[in-house]
Amino acid sequence: MTSPAPSVRPAPPLPTCAPAQIGPCAHCRQPTHRYGHGGNPLCPVCLAEVEAARAQK
Numbered sequence: 001m002t003s004p005a006p007s008v009r010p011a012p013p014l015p016t017c018a019p020a021q022i023g024p025c026a027h028c029r030q031p032t033h034r035y036g037h038g039g040n041p042l043c044p045v046c047l048a049e050v051e052a053a054r055a056q057k
């Protein structure tokens, strides 16, 4: 028990897409490139967590 899980998650990088394509992440509510081409309802941070959890199964 020497390494408790950090409770503060890093904020995702600010999206560089058009402002009209920015929306809140479906998980952490941080602004992310959500709509349009290349958009994703999850920000890069949440997406990485989902993919990491998926890879462990």
Ligand SMILES: [Zn+2]
Pocket: 012, 025, 026, 027, 028, 029, 030, 042, 043, 044, 045, 046, 047
């Ligand atoms: Zn997120």
